[in-house]
Amino acid sequence: MEITLTINKVEKTCNIKPGISLQKVLFSLGYRSVRDSDDAEGFSGSDTVLIDGIPMYSSLLLAVQVQGKHVTTPESLIQGRKLSVVQQSMIDAGIVQSGYNAPAAALLITELLERVEDPKDEDVIDGLSGLFNRATGYKQFFHAVELARKRLNDPAYSTQFVPEFRKELRHVGKVKNKIDGAKLVTGAKAFVEDMVDQNSCVLKMLRSPHAHAYIKSIDTSEAEDIPGVVTIITYKNCPDIYYGQAGQGYPEPSPYDRRMFNRKMRHVGDRVAAVAAETEEIAKKAIKKIKVDYEVLQPVLSIDEAMSEGAPIVQNGMLMFESGAPENLSEYNKSSDPRDGKIIYQFPIEGDPHKNIAAGAHGGIGDLEKGFALADHISEHVYETSQVQCTPLETHIVYTKMDNDRLVIHASTQVPWHLRRIVAASLGISENKIRVIKERVGGGYGSKQDILLEDVAAYATYTTGRSVLFHHTREEEFTANSTRHPMKIRVKLGAKNDGTLTAVYMDVKANTGPFGNHCLTVPMNACSKSLPLLVCENIGFDVTTYYSNIPPTGAYQGYGAPKGAFALMMGMAELADEMKIDVYDLIEKNRVRKGTMLEILRCLGEGQEGIPAEVKSCGLDEALKKGSQQIEWGKRAYSSNPDIAIGKGMAIIQQGSGLPGLDHSCADIKMLADGTFILHSGGADLGTGLDTVSVKFAAEVLNVEMDKISILSGDTDNTPFDTGAYASSGTFFSGSASKKAAEDLKQHILSSAAELMKENQNDLYTEYPGIVKSRKTEKSISYLDIARNTQSGNGSGQLLGYSSFTTEDSAFPYGAHFCQVSVHKKTGEVRVNSYYALQDCGTPVNPELASGQIYGGVLKTIGHSLYEEMILDEHGVCQNPSLQYYGVPMITDIPEKFEAELVLTDDPYGPYGGKSVSEISCNGAAPAISMAIHDAVGIWIRDWPFTPEKILRALNRI
């Protein structure tokens, strides 16, 4: 049917199907800013448009409903190339991070400011109540609104919502335009879905309805006969190659325990068959025609079940080792079932798959037994964490196509080079035949570290020659995407009467689900990012990871640290309570400080011997002091409602800055003919501002404005190698590589200048804005002249800088988080009234973005602590696979007082003193909130999430 509507003041006539949503029509017409994050749940707001001036979800609206109406999309906000006041204010406030629904936010803020002249906080909350944002924690939306409102009256208005740092530096530590901010906030083509060519195929996946089953038979013939079906891939015709999906450095500590398609189904949502077809409708129709007969097995859904004697075996395949195979391997393999395939370890990690053990690790320093014998008090408790979902606004997506004989993969990934390696291996082709282009990433939070759909789309393209789009639905995000490992952590602490710790022990049991991606490293990280917080001579840990039939797990922002920090800080709180001392004092007495030698790290390498490290910078002194003042630690607060009790909690936290000894980043930079530069970084900017970090570093080194340096990153053909954006490596590794490449280029510039100026290079230095000067003669030459000369007919050639950055040095970020909660004693409701996150990230390179990441990390974990969990039924079926059912926090859930504060330290190993910031922010909320609940009502809730029901049970009300 035909409809006529006005879009951004231009009348359009479209032929549409009656059931199509307005969002789909707008997107197909090229209004790229109108995106879908929730499959039309009417929740996330990425699809917001104005209908006759009123905000509405365009995925819910049928296009035919807007016949004759005025539709306003975010594309209307920009005038030519000039950003609107709101758009610029959003960038300045730091809320354009992954940016997937930043255009929708801009539209909502614009509408709010037109509707309400002087919006109060409650107006902002109301105006943005229909927008989900995982990256920034919403707090800086208030700043953006205030900034925009004032600029509408006074265009020159400027203010600082976050402090700037390092006066002696021009760019680093200053609030600057995010490199890709304008692109993202305006809704320009940026994401994978924007790169899809006409006539591409759509891939849909038939997924297992059973958590544990063998495919007895599969018949695709009827589906293949449907016109428009291009290919169907099953375990029968996929490559017989085993690999792992974890995007980790080679050789991975995760086992290769899957083929592209397996005969055994190991979770609800496991791959059964992929259909690539001319349209989505045809692919869906074909999927319905595939006949599968299953032999259904008893599923294993918990750590306890996996551990139990005679438990069903999830991975009962043939065990193999690339190196270090045990002598009894052939005996071990006698009980394997060929239908289960193989499990290939690159090296031994204490796995015993036939007992459902994927990995294990054990170690420590000192003498634990002696330590506990010395203790006057021993406290021992078990803490549990649940399976939670990353919920990026942009669900997992890939677009693959052929370019002559090469495969081109447009990916939303954190690991372009690992992706290329794993896809090459899984297809059995060489890496030179693959180009990966990392597009802008609409939120990753760890889940885009794994290769979840790229392998199968790539194979479909490589075998058919057809371009293929594979885009997860929101439900698939819950059933087939990596999530946070559920864990069970026993913490045992021993202390003298004066509070001095004599022994610290953690026993970490993790549930890796159907596959072993990150099975060793996530639980080890629970130890390696928490145990070093405490100074004690006797520290020990045991780690065991179990296979099960829950939906897949993997990396999630913070990795194992949020779970380890929860358990260890709770252990400290319970020990303090039992000893009747203040937990603040207990932590203060035993915590890490600048100069502490972290010997425990020797035992906590990722599948290899770790590297002990000295703490070179630590902002905990200031963070603890300030935070305790802000929360008024030690002063009890009361509610006027007798049913409500108020309590306070705290935690100290740490993370790393990449993986010294494992990570590797490269960059190159070249001088262009006019003396400007292009930087090629291997780093994968996920929206965190890594490209901006890289440009800042290069501009700082070369003494030029940031806009004299353009950047290309994350393209395996055109930028050099980088292990990727995970383990908080961005600033420290990728940033250092960019800095080092600029320093290399600077030497070439000085060398060329010396030749041109006929001076000694040692007498030369660079000066802003792009000049080489002589200390001796005061002569100078511009970068422009250097470029022209070096690139002339008799010049020395284009000046290039290159670096590869590896290190064994560590730069640990630290933080202290404090919160105050109110607990309703009759309803069990918990409200976080105030939250203070004080974070030492060394020199905050992008202070406004760093703050946003702290708010985002904290709010994610408030969500995990209070609301979020994937709930499975007894068959392993997820009961709440949508954003609303799952219960992510919205702007309507943020604490009344919510403050992130950056504590400056200058780390000698960090580039310009910088350390990581984002991941660590996830580590504090769970222990701080649980402690605060105890402080309020005297109960210990030891498992996530702290629901009203659990509170009421602990209070013996039910």
Place this chain on the structure above:
Amino acid sequence: MIENFFSPGSIEEAVRMKSESKESCCYISGGTEINRLNGSCDPKNVVNVQSLLSKDIVRKEGKLIIGAGVSLQQILDCGIVPKAFREFLHSAAVSRTLRNMASLGGNIGAKLEDSYVILPLLAYCAHIITADITEEDSFIEEKVPLREYIENNESYQDSLILEVHITDTDRFVQCKRIARSSQSKPACTIAFGTELSDSSMHDIRMYVAGAGIGIQRLEEVEKSIRDGRIAVEEQLKNSLNYEMTPDSDFTGSAEYKKYIIIQSFLDIFDSIKIKKGSH
């Protein structure tokens, strides 16, 4: 999957289209339910009544009349709508974007157990005006209690809601939506309404909604309170326990739901005591 979208020129034509449709058919007004993930209907035919329904809120002959085409945001913005209704709406339909779209009539017609409007309106003893085609093929408009519309689902399959009438806007009404987070799916919703005098409660309405419960009136409890048989907390608990059978699901266990429903009603009774005390 929607295959046909009809745009009738009158209410009567709309109702005839719906009642004569041989395949699954829905009215569409605001449009928050029909195309929604996990939505309550998946029709082949859709009858658009958006432009046919009244979007006015008026006070007439002592009654509050709200057109079925009124959006939830309009209700929230309208000062003549009882405060308790508006406050609940704000706490239940938290997303302003959603409130801009959702219509009152559509939200009632969807009969969802987590409806934003049904429970408070039941507590207000609201009536609705419906348009129907009789068995004799006549077009009629009739006024029915909302309670009857909800309880006798089958009888009103093709009815189109035109208006909502609230006669007594001064009734004491309190509602509560119980959920983990501000916008997650609620475990349950409760509503309580009564005429309140200094000495007693009259014309009590108690409703609970949620998974396994549907939308349930607690008539026995109402009776007990009215007869003065329930005076103490324990009796109330026993009576409520007897009448409710919620499901355990991802929002909470049945035991929790029973507890929180009872506790929420007790909180309301406490607030009534305070209100009486302040008189």
